[in-house]
Amino acid sequence: MDPRTGLPVVGMVGGGQLARMTHQAAIALGQSLRVLALTPSDGAALVAADVRYGDHTDLAALRAFAEGCDVVTFDHEHVPGAHIAALAAEGVTLHPAAPALRYAQDKRAMRERLSGLGAPVPRWRPVGDPAELVEFGAEVGWPVVLKAARGGYDGRGVWLVTGPDEATERAGTLLAGGTELIVEERVPLRRELAVQVARSPFGQVAAYPVVETVQRDGICVEVLAPAPDLPEELSVAAQRLAIDIATTLDVVGLLAVELFQTDAGLVVNELAMRPHNSGHWTIEGARTSQFEQHLRAVLDYPMGDTTLTAPVVVMANVLGGEPGGMSIDERLHHLFAADPGARVHLYGKQVRPGRKIGHVTVLGADLPEVRARAARAARWLTEGSAA
DSSP states (O other): OOOOTTTTOOOEEEESSSHHHHHHHHHTTTTEEEEEEETTTSSSTTTTSEEEEEOOOHHHHHHHHHHTTSSSEESSSSSOOHHHHHHHHTTTBSSSSSSHHHHBBBBHHHHHHHHHHOHHHHHHHEEEHHHHHHHHHHHSSEEEEEEEESOOTTTTEEEOOOOOHHHHHHHHHHHHOOOEEEEOOOOOEEEEEEEEEEEEEOOEEEOOOOOEEEEETEEEEEESSSSSOOHHHHHHHHHHHHHHHHTTTEEEEEEEEEEETTTTEEEEEEEESSSSSSGGTTHHHHHSOOHHHHHHTTTTTTOOOOOOOSSSSEEEEOOOOOOOSOOOHHHHHHHHHHHHTTTEEEEEOOHHHHHOOEEEEEEEEEEHHHHHHHHHHHHHHHOOOOO
């Protein structure tokens, strides 16, 4: 407990935008989130009062950080599982715990576990040599999706392989470099969806409305809440699927389930056990943001209300553009003058082309109008122009 406030201390490993926005939610609960950052320029380190510095792969740094924390959680999946298990053995409370987090860190383990549970997943197999990849492609049809079992995100660590020659070359190079691989069929999807649930140690769960995520070059550029024209029975099925996964895997905190909607139903794509880009809309668009909900869950507080605050909510990611032109401050001036209702969240990151540097949320009643406003606002901040 923090002797100044009498409230529990939550530590979050990682100093990125997720920790930054979780810190904002912690303030309303009377707390200042403790953050383990790599550098003082990390997004959360720029705003949080209680910042410790160290590498998430350094067990000694993790031990020092966890001392005095009532619970430790994560803003990414890159802490070695052995380190998490070692901390747990030493009495540190970690949410999610190592056995659950493994399925968000390791795509092979995730696919094996979900397949064993009977959850809907693409046809897949591990790849130990190029011949296995070629054999799989011949079986399910080309192209196929080759994935690094660990470490990929935002399109990294994912390759669309179109035929046997490319398969042999690509898999040979990656395997020789030590990359563990799995391959999946390319799912004939109608669109991509996501659903988030939160679960407490007591076992209480809360589910957010299912959203549609729009991808470009492997990066989520837009989230539509609720997912438009989604049949009620499919929405309920997605929420139940996420709750079942969270309960079976004993996830504590937030679980984001990325889904493919196909003509045959839903297929699980990925899992994330932390606040997630598909839930950024909840800051203004839900009665309880995903960041506050994550804190409530790991602290075993009762869950908050997940209903929407408007009929339609659209979140658009702001990606870094080319350097030069208007400063970000000038762009904010123009955007706020043009659309006072647009809500902007910048992450304190240095701008690089294609990098997520923030997001914009717009609320309303008409999806085409709200979507156009959000896209225009994101373009202003990315390009300095709404054209």
